[in-house]
Amino acid sequence: MTTAGEPAPVDDGRDPDGRGGLRAALSGLTTRGRSFLAAGVAAAVCAYALGQSDLLRVGLLLAVLPLVCVAVLYRTRYRVAGSRRLSPSRVPTGEESRVHLRMDNVSRLPTGLLMLQDRVPYVLGPRPRFVLDRVEAGGQREVSYRVRSDLRGRYPLGPLQLRLTDPFGMCELTRSFSAYDTLTVIPQVEPLPAVRLAGEASGYGDGRNRSLALAGEDDVIPRGYRHGDDLRRVHWRSTARYGELMVRREEQPQRARCTVLLDTRRAAYQGAGPDSAFEWAVSGTASALVHMLERGFSVRLLTDTGNSVPGEGAGGFAGATQETADSAGLMMDTLAVVGHSDEAGLSRSYDMLRGGNEGLLVAFFGDLDEEQAGVAARMRQRGGAAVAFVLDRATWVRGQGSADAGQPDGRVPAQVPVEITARAEDRVRPLREAGWTVVTVPPGAALADLWRLAERQRAGSGASPSGGAGGTTGGWS
Structure with missing residues (x-):
């Protein structure tokens, strides 16, 4: 039985000598068959004891009928x-x-x-x-x-x-x-708006942190012909000027990079089920990965254990190519089975990011204590943009009931602010000081709204529900 539809013969389960299969066939007697067999044996015993030949014939018929059915079915x-x-x-x-x-x-x-x-x-x-x-x-x-x-x-x-x-x-x-x-x-993927985060490039072109692609446009400065160069790239004006074959240079355009970090530490989350904070973080990670791939980024998935997607290259999966759907499928397969880790901190993921040029960094963190907030703050590379979505454990436990009662789909109405504890704001302060754009996620939040909020904060025009500009992010406008 295969997904390709090729026929697979049924297994008859017989032993080479047939004894095991015969025993299996006898064990397949139904309640009716066992009752007939028991009644036949009892009638035969009574007929022998009472000397009733007619009763013996009835007993033999009752006993033989299920055995004949077994034999016929077995020989099918x-x-x-x-x-x-x-x-x-x-x-x-x-x-x-x-x-x-x-x-x-x-x-x-x-x-x-x-x-x-x-x-x-x-x-x-x-x-x-x-x-x-x-x-x-x-x-x-x-x-x-x-x-x-x-x-x-x-x-x-x-x-x-x-x-x-x-x-x-x-x-x-x-x-x-x-x-x-x-x-x-796989996790649910939520469509995200095409906002522009500071320090990020829109696929090809204008970001500061990039990796090289394979093809390019022509440079105005020609070079000498080399064996193997395409003759269609011969620059005839320069050839006539220098008296030898000259070809146009190939400039390699640059592809923007993005690393999406998922915090899977068991101690960072509380609760289970489809509406838990961890499932929201996994779904948010999947949405960010697909969104970045569609925009042409070279995307990399990373967890707190330092693991990435099997088969992922050093620069991540490239977007805006024919293999985009396959790349997204591999990442979705990884997120489909991702679970809680027993890691005590984020040091392994920090080691993977340290010293690298990872471009835009989008992180989904669970509960952060003072030490782990410091480690996360150091993950941001100099000159690169970093956006953190933090799911405070205490906030989710207190706000889960109000989130479930907000709308039929479980999302919090946009006009209802969610209280963010002072403890949560203290924990994310080191990230803000290090240049992170921090968005604290309330229960049942829509990632698309938080995505826009991150853009407004980066642009300096975002406002918190309390009216402060660019401060705490307990809700969205």
Whole structure:
């Protein structure tokens, strides 16, 4: 059973000598079959004790019928193949994916009644069961069901089980396919506005922290021809002037870089579930990564453990290319399974960033104590822009109830300010002093609104709910 739809023959589960399969067939007797067998044995014993030959014949009939059904079902030579297709195989939390099952009868005989069952983790919903009537020789049947999950993760689907039964319901045998598929539930990605943060470039061009791309525009200064140069780049005016072949130089344009840091420390968050602070941080990280890739940045994902995405290059994944969707998929797969770490601090991520030229830095922090706030403050590179979204643990615990009661989707109304504790502001002060743009995230906040707030703070026109300019960020306007 494969996602590609190739047929996989069902496993009959028999031993080479047939004994194990026969024992399995006998164990497949239903309650009805066991009752008939027990009644037949009891009638035969009574007939022998009472000398009643007619009762003995009835007892033999009752005992032999389920055994005959077992033998016939065991000797059934159905050749059935199955396949599974997920549409889509990568789905955001809270959204549905449809699973298509296809059964092919590859034998020359029609099948009897087939009961189909697929193994599904409980978080995806109830286990689907289907009853397939007679499938003609060479025929096929297709069924489908839907799955959804509010929790991120990678969930195995399968193996598919096929249950065979006789017409009298005396015996049921289960055959299993060997293959299974995986459904990846990724974080929700929120579309972000195309704002401009100070120190950031809009893909190609005007940022200060950049890495080299591969192609470029022509420089006005030519150079001498080298073996292997494209003749289409010959600069004829300079060739005539210098008396030798001259070609136009290739200037390598620069691509803006962005590093997105996710704080996964267990001690930095409190609570669990889809509405927890940690899930908001993961969803925010996913939204920022996709947004930056779409704008042409070379994007890098980093966690507090110092780990990044498997297969990621030294400069991160490049955006605005044909591989943008694949790059985003790899990052989403990583975020789908990311969990809490047991790290005590942010020192490992600081070591990964120290001494580098990472361009724009976007960080999603949990609760910061005084020591970790100092470490985070030193992450900002000189001359680079850094934006921090801080989820204070105490704020989320106190404000969760009001956030849930705000709107049907759980978001806090824009006009309702959320109280930010003095402790939270004291913790983020070292980041502000180091040049970070700090946005404290209230429960249920919309990242798009906070993204605009970060831009206004960088531009010096942002205002806090209390009326201060560029100060505490307990809400947004």
